[in-house]
Amino acid sequence: MKKIFIAGAVATTLMFTSMTADAARYFMQGNAQGSKTPYGDNVKIGRYVQASDAKIYYEVYGKGEPILILHGGGVGTPYELGKILDELKKNHQLIVMSTRGHGRSEIGHSPLTFEQRVDDALAVLDEVTVKSVQIIGFSDGAYTAYKIAALHPERVERIVAIGAGTLAEGFFPSEMNFSELEKFDEQFFAEQRKIRPEPERWEEFMRDYMKFWNRQSFGTETFRKIKCPVLLMVGDEDDHAPVITVLAAHQMIENSRLCVVPKAWHSEFLDNYDVTATVLNQFIESPLKNLVPSKKVDYNSK
Numbered sequence: 157m158k159k160i161f162i163a164g165a166v167a168t169t170l171m172f173t174s175m176t177a178d179a180a181r182y183f184m185q186g187n188a189q190g191s192k193t194p195y196g197d198n199v200k201i202g203r204y205v206q207a208s209d210a211k212i213y214y215e216v217y218g219k220g221e222p223i224l225i226l227h228g229g230g231v232g233t234p235y236e237l238g239k240i241l242d243e244l245k246k247n248h249q250l251i252v253m254s255t256r257g258h259g260r261s262e263i264g265h266s267p268l269t270f271e272q273r274v275d276d277a278l279a280v281l282d283e284v285t286v287k288s289v290q291i292i293g294f295s296d297g298a299y300t301a302y303k304i305a306a307l308h309p310e311r312v313e314r315i316v317a318i319g320a321g322t323l324a325e326g327f328f329p330s331e332m333n334f335s336e337l338e339k340f341d342e343q344f345f346a347e348q349r350k351i352r353p354e355p356e357r358w359e360e361f362m363r364d365y366m367k368f369w370n371r372q373s374f375g376t377e378t379f380r381k382i383k384c385p386v387l388l389m390v391g392d393e394d395d396h397a398p399v400i401t402v403l404a405a406h407q408m409i410e411n412s413r414l415c416v417v418p419k420a421w422h423s424e425f426l427d428n429y430d431v432t433a434t435v436l437n438q439f440i441e442s443p444l445k446n447l448v449p450s451k452k453v454d455y456n457s458k
Contacts, residue, residue, distance in 0.1 A: 191238030193217075195252055196227070196259045197351055207256075207279035208272065210264030211353070214253035214280045218245035223290045223440070224281060225252045226297025228319075230365060231337070231344070233259055237294065240425055240433060244292075244440070251289070253280045255296065257361045262353050268368040270303045277304055281311065290440060292316040295396065295422065299323075299374060306381035314385040314447065316436055319394055319422050321401030322408075323374040330370035334359045379408035385447035386412040387439040391420030391427060411449040413439075 195215065204211045215234075223244060227234045234241070234252045244250055254261040256268075256276050266272065277300060281289060290313050293301035298320030305312040338345045349355040386409050390402040399416055406414040415435045420427035439447075 191235065191242050193238065193242065194235065195238055195241055196234035196254050202260065203283070205279050205283045207276040208264065209266050210256050210262035210276070212253060212256060212262070212276050212280055213260035214251060214283075216284060217241070217250040217252065218248055220248040221290065222249045222251055222285045222287055223292060224277065224301075225250055226277070226291060226293035226300050227255065227258070228294045229255060229258070229296030229369075230362065231341075232294070232296060236423070237292070237425060239429060240292075240436065243433065243437070248290075248440075249285070251280060251284050253277065255300075257365065259348070260351050260353065263357055263361050268364055270300065270372075271307075273300045274303050274307055278308065278311065288313045290314050290316070292318070292436070292440075293320070294318040294425070295320055299372075302374065302378055302382060305384055305386075306378050309381075309383055312384050313444065314387075314439070315382075316387045316389065316439060317405075318389045318425065318432075319391070319397045319402075321374075321388070321390065321397045321399075321403070321405040322379075323372055323401065325371060325373040328366065328369040328372075330367050332362060332366050334362055337362075374405070376408055379405055380410075382409050383411065385439075385444070387415065387436070388412055389415045389417060389424060389432065389435065391417050391422060391424035393420060394422045394424070396422045407452055407454075411447065413450055 198215050201217075202213055202215050204213055225234060225237060225241065227236060232255075234254060241250060241252065253276075256273065257263045288311050291301040291304065293299070293315065295318065298315075298317035301312070301315045301317060302320070305315055349358070352358060388402050388406050388409075390397055390399050392399060403414065406412050417424040417428050417431050420432075425432045
């Protein structure tokens, strides 16, 4: 398996050995764990909201307590979580947004910041519900969830953060070769160009995106501010968010619990769906009163 290192995203020539060649065409798209619902490109129900200088695309599914879904970045789309979303929408209202510069959402012309990403998410939430929401975020989306909880705690009931731990500035490279990336999955890029409102700016956006992530750091300043219950999930072979970084974040977040998913990479919800779905559902469905802080013990101290 050959991997490209992309901030908040998965890029592989062949993601899972159990998949057929045809099934592996897309970056976390047409896979064995896929869905018949085109999340992120379901124009029959898709909506837009103006968030500062960009129109942000989102879809709403189901009824019940609301859950905001934040996908991975770079080559990420909401569809990557398709099988999990199929199950969750049976009992919950899902608010599935495409991050600025991804899918049908516009890029805008202002610099990328996490404050901007938070504002985009809140603009979508304001259109759908006044309730505090649960958030399921993968990678890039999990970091945005952390920021929302730190800056606007009243809007977040609980978080499932998949593949996102502490982060040191410079961990992600500042540059990428867009044309080389495209060769890994030409059909995915062709399909994305059809739905993007500004396909001619995609390469420019990806350059800015990598520079943005190269400058990011996450540590005590953010994690100590998070007071809502958090479930941190990480694959035991994750090299985008190594287990040790997720453990460190777990130690910093007051009300958190940790699940290391065995035999799984960054995309643990595909690599080991059964474990991921079981743990995620238990956390999502638990009464809030039961999600109390767990005791955190340093090494072998008493």
